[in-house]
Amino acid sequence: MRNLNANNITDAVIEEFSGCRDERLKTILNSLVTHLHAFLREVEPTEQEWTEAIDFLTRTGQMCDDQRQEFILLSDTLGVTMLVDALNHQTSDPMVSESTVLGPFYVPDPPQASQGESIDWNVEGEPFLVEGRVHDELGQPLANVVVDVWQSDSEGFYDVQKELESASLRARFTTDDQGRYAFWTVTPAPYPIPTDGPVGKMLEITGRHPYRPAHVHFMLMAEGFDTLVTQVFAEDDPYLDSDAVFGVKDSLVKEYKLLPPGRAPDGRAMEVPFRHLTYDFGLKASR
């Protein structure tokens, strides 16, 4: 293994991995080396450009902590997250809901809330009633499904981006025996993904905007079913066709219906206009 050049170094590196006992890992590494080397042969980076690339990745890592995940943003904005999603969750069954990106703002084990509860703790905004049913592929209601929800406030910020003392606009619900979930929140706004890191810089210098259309995130977990990670987008949002993370699918777009003051669908007396979203989710049985 000497005198390596642009023509034979790829094979030499792959050969070095030949002793890897984990066949899946070996396959992945062989493909990574093959494609990474091919990419470099095509682009022919200068050494200066390669140093800048390493520096970009270094800064991306340094931007990460327990509340900020710049690598997820990088994956999202390069379309990689949605590609992985598409490869893993292709469904043509209209009874099974489509998935989309998790995003960087999920916090595991959110506060448990009860059916119909308001989760707008410490935030103000337009009242928003979100409700629906969870069913299986045959349309049968699923009880005891864990439904985690999280969203931005009406200015487009998540609780973890603000100096709040406790969680807000994120909670865990459990479906009732009819498969229903319901909660009050505030209407989320379109928002820019965080732009103060290297990913924001990348968007800026390439002329891309950082906005995501308004959405509510959902993660649904039930024994015997595939976990569903998805979002429901506002139908009239101006960014539906240019989502910075490529996450919009037609089946996930629904009207956040504006209703006048009066009796809300759950019986609550409303003195101000509010919005109402009804969205049913279909889960796929684990195979």
Ligand SMILES: [Fe+2]
């Ligand atoms: Fe989001």
